Amino acid sequence: MAMTSFPDTLPRNRLLAEISLWSADLLNLAQDMARIAPYGDILHIDVADARFTPGFLFFPDLVARIAEAAQAPVHVHLMTQGDIVVAQAQQFAEAGADLVTVHAETGPDGLEALDMLAARGIAGGVALTLEQPLEALEPFLSKVAMVTLMGTRIGIKGAGLDPEACARISQLRCRLDARGLEKVLIAADGGIRETTVPDLRAAGADTVVMGSLAFGAEDLPARFDWLRGLGAQLA
Numbered sequence: 430m431a432m433t434s435f436p437d438t439l440p441r442n443r444l445l446a447e448i449s450l451w452s453a454d455l456l457n458l459a460q461d462m463a464r465i466a467p468y469g470d471i472l473h474i475d476v477a478d479a480r481f482t483p484g485f486l487f488f489p490d491l492v493a494r495i496a497e498a499a500q501a502p503v504h505v506h507l508m509t510q511g512d513i514v515v516a517q518a519q520q521f522a523e524a525g526a527d528l529v530t531v532h533a534e535t536g537p538d539g540l541e542a543l544d545m546l547a548a549r550g551i552a553g554g555v556a557l558t559l560e561q562p563l564e565a566l567e568p569f570l571s572k573v574a575m576v577t578l579m580g581t582r583i584g585i586k587g588a589g590l591d592p593e594a595c596a597r598i599s600q601l602r603c604r605l606d607a608r609g610l611e612k613v614l615i616a617a618d619g620g621i622r623e624t625t626v627p628d629l630r631a632a633g634a635d636t637v638v639m640g641s642l643a644f645g646a647e648d649l650p651a652r653f654d655w656l657r658g659l660g661a662q663l664a
């Protein structure tokens with residue numbers, strides 16, 4: 430079931446660890462979820478239909494099982510486009526997502542999806558690909574709890590952070606502050622590495638979507654000690 434208090438229960442004084450289940454061992458998903466449970470502030474689930482992205486990723490029945498077992502809020506990132514986004518957002522809300530993010534590239538369909546989510550008491554988010562200007566976010570900002578900015582091409586993992594990613598986060602932070610939307614969280618998604626997290630945090634990211642940085646860590650407690658120390662230092 431969705432934890433309807435999202436995002437109010439999240440700490441705001443440090444960088445949040447948003448763990449991407451796409452980078453888990455999918456054959457041992459339950460074990461990997463248990464392994465990262467003490468550290469993950471949010472579980473990030475990428476949903477893709479191989480039209481907006483190169484491949485398919487995750488589906489509602491699986492997300493429902495994940496949500497039942499989850500010890501952290503579940504964020505579904507809908508990497509899809511077209512009027513189908515309203516029905517998709519509804520399916521993932523019913524599956525137990527606490528936050529459903531649509532892409533700004535969906536335009537009026539995405540706005541309709543956010544209104545539908547709000548009517549059901551589910552938090553909404555908006556995401557933007559690297560290629561799109563930040564202006565595309567404007568109609569969405571007053572309707573969302575989180576903005577996810579891609580730092581790599583969408584729908585791929587293992588890629589390096591784009592050189593523009595930090596500047597885009599800083600510009601978005603200014604945009605949000607200017608509109609009195611200081612509480613809206615900024616998530617950095619893609620290219621999250623030990624070398625890039627300090628700059629992303631300094632630019633204004635509230636949460637980083639960790640794939641291999643979490644599941645590939647040899648020493649998980651040390652990796653998250655590092656992350657939390659870093660967040661406290663830069664907050």
Ligand SMILES: O=C(CO)[C@H](O)[C@H](O)COP(=O)(O)O
Pocket residue numbers: 449450451452473475581582583584585586587588618619620621638639640641642
């Ligand atoms: O959508 C993503 C990146 O765009 C995913 O969150 C992915 O899990 C990241 O993996 P990695 O950090 O290992 O590249």
